[in-house]
Amino acid sequence: MSREVLLFLSVFLASSVEGVEAVTIVLAAGLTTGWRSALSGVAVALLVLAGIVAGLGPALTALPIDVLRLVVGGLLLVFGLQWLRKAILRSSGFKELHDEEAIFEHELEAARAAGSASRQAGWAINPYGFTVSFKGVLLEGLEVAFIAVTFGSNQHDVPLAAIAAVTAVIVVVAAGVAVRAPLSRVPENTLKYAVGVMLTSFGMFWGAEGAGASWPGGDASIPALIAFTLLLSWGLVFGLRRRRARLSAVGARTVAAGAR
Amino acid sequence: MTRLRAFFGFLYDFVVGDDSLIAVAVVVALGVTAAVASGDVAAWWIVPVVVAAALGASLLRATSPAKRER
Numbered sequence: 648m649s650r651e652v653l654l655f656l657s658v659f660l661a662s663s664v665e666g667v668e669a670v671t672i673v674l675a676a677g678l679t680t681g682w683r684s685a686l687s688g689v690a691v692a693l694l695v696l697a698g699i700v701a702g703l704g705p706a707l708t709a710l711p712i713d714v715l716r717l718v719v720g721g722l723l724l725v726f727g728l729q730w731l732r733k734a735i736l737r738s739s740g741f742k743e744l745h746d747e748e749a750i751f752e753h754e755l756e757a758a759r760a761a762g763s764a765s766r767q768a769g770w771a772i773n774p775y776g777f778t779v780s781f782k783g784v785l786l787e788g789l790e791v792a793f794i795a796v797t798f799g800s801n802q803h804d805v806p807l808a809a810i811a812a813v814t815a816v817i818v819v820v821a822a823g824v825a826v827r828a829p830l831s832r833v834p835e836n837t838l839k840y841a842v843g844v845m846l847t848s849f850g851m852f853w854g855a856e857g858a859g860a861s862w863p864g865g866d867a868s869i870p871a872l873i874a875f876t877l878l879l880s881w882g883l884v885f886g887l888r889r890r891r892a893r894l895s896a897v898g899a900r901t902v903a904a905g906a907r
Numbered sequence: 908m909t910r911l912r913a914f915f916g917f918l919y920d921f922v923v924g925d926d927s928l929i930a931v932a933v934v935v936a937l938g939v940t941a942a943v944a945s946g947d948v949a950a951w952w953i954v955p956v957v958v959a960a961a962l963g964a965s966l967l968r969a970t971s972p973a974k975r976e977r
Binding site (some may be wrong): 729733861875 | 962
């Protein structure tokens with residue numbers, strides 16, 4: 648296999664892995680907080696990324712990527728745990744499930760009443776959706792740029808490495824667009840649960856990596872982290888359902904004793 | 908001044924959320940990971956362990972009969 652083919656394949660595969668991570672985050676944010684917020688985050692991240700790449704060029708590798716991973720990972724982990732905590736409370740019956748139809752009716756009524764103001768409200772950006780997408784795309788975009796610059800410089804062929812990286816991003820984004828429609832039919836509460844699991848898992852991965860830890864197997868440990876978070880959350884839902892049943896039984900006994 | 912206070916209030920709610928225990932636990936977990944990793948010792952397991960403990964503790968607090976979240 649020629650040196651060019653090897654370079655292309657290496658950059659393509661490494662960039663695909665980073666691209667899948669970014670697309671997963673954007674899909675999760677878009678499906679739960681709305682596409683306007685998620686895509687605005689993507690657009691601003693791409694602008695910032697373009698500015699960084701154009702401004703630094705090959706000096707890009709001097710950026711403290713571990714600091715960025717630590718900050719982005721830490722914030723994603725805090726956001727993810729907040730989502731997961733609420734999702735577990737809903738699944739165990741301690742917090743009411745969102746009545747999606749009632750919320751839609753309420754918003755429709757408010758929009759009718761507000762008239763032209765509703766158009767402005769329609770442009771409102773959900774800060775979570777925007778921030779999560781922005782950070783995911785900026786971090787992963789920088790990693791893709793790093794891969795292209797480092798692999799390309801080592802093989803003295805940065806243009807070919809850049810083409811491989813862009814091709815990988817196009818393929819992964821196309822796959823993301825293809826799975827968007829089926830994913831949008833998943834109930835809102837299930838999606839929010841899944842988003843909590845994904846953000847928590849990616850947050851643990853990036854945060855620990857940014858703090859200097861090395862994951863066994865590198866990027867391959869992400870599916871294991873997702874499985875860990877899922878099992879942990881299911882265990883907590885199971886435990887809280889039992890706790891709720893116990894508390895209800897105690898409450899019923901107290902009411903019965905008071906009635907006597 | 909009121910706007911500044913409102914902005915910081917929003918920022919706190921945005922980052923810290925319903926339970927500050929979670930945010931504190933994440934900062935502690937990453938700090939301990941950095942300290943342990945700097946000594947060339949495997950530190951990847953620290954964040955998952957702290958996350959599991961913090962999430963469990965936060966949920967227990969939220970569902971205690973004295974402080975029921977609704």
